[in-house]
Amino acid sequence: MVSPDNGVKIAPSILAADFSRLGEAVEEAEAGGADYVHVDVMDGRFVPNLTFGPQMVRDLRRRTDLPLDVHLMAWDTNRLVDELIDAGANIVTVHVEAAIQLHEVVQRIRSKGARPGVALSPGTPVSAVQEVLQDVDLVLVMSVNPGFGGQSFIPATLGKIERMRSVLDSRGLKAELEVDGGINLSTANGAASAGASVLVAGSAVFGAGCSVAEAIAGIRAAAAGEAA
Ligand code: DX5
Ligand code: ZN
Secondary structure, eight states: OOOOTTSOEEEEBGGGSOGGGHHHHHHHHHHTTOSOEEEEEEBSSSSSOBOOOHHHHHHHHTTOOSOEEEEEEOSOHHHHHHHHHHTTOSEEEEETTTOTTHHHHHHHHHHTTSEEEEEEOTTSOGGGGGGGGGGOSEEEEESSOTTOSSOOOOTTHHHHHHHHHHHHHHTTOOOEEEEESSOSTTTHHHHHHHTOSEEEESHHHHSSSSOHHHHHHHHHHHHTTOOO
């Protein structure tokens, strides 16, 4: 399935999949029309949860041709970005709250051949990334506090998505605007209408009670304002 040019991209988060069968989950996502595979790397310190690292990225790389969209939630940003890119990450998104030298790490991600992204937790204002927006390919606005899947979308983040969209457009920047957390059939349209161009969805894809393909199609339709 090919996503429509004017529609949002869908990035299933494997955080919500069964960790004992992540290879199959990635293959189901690709067969089901996903645009990216969203990989949440958590260190148990920047966020309370602990997930996986470069070796998992390396192993998943062999299971899909989709871009691996790695969302790094870790204090040791500088070391991990190099290892994640070497392992096959296509997009590496670092948190502004964790990156000590944000500009430097963004440049390094690009110089190593990956697409840099910058993420903002819900309490972080749009202005925090103002000085690197021209250098990134993706801005990730968190719509839950990072750390866990299955949380409820924070409605106040809609205003932040709108403000980020407005800043990007007014500066003529083409960075993708990714929204992550609590995206489901009820919230996808609001996020897309506010300006998101990529929607991450974990539990709404891998815990939906239908096939991964049906779940992705449903979120895509909901984002476009169509009945599933
Ligand atoms: C949370 C992660 C998300 C998470 C989203 O820290 O960044 O990517 O997997 O899960 P859902 O879609 O279930 O909110
Ligand atoms: Zn994420």
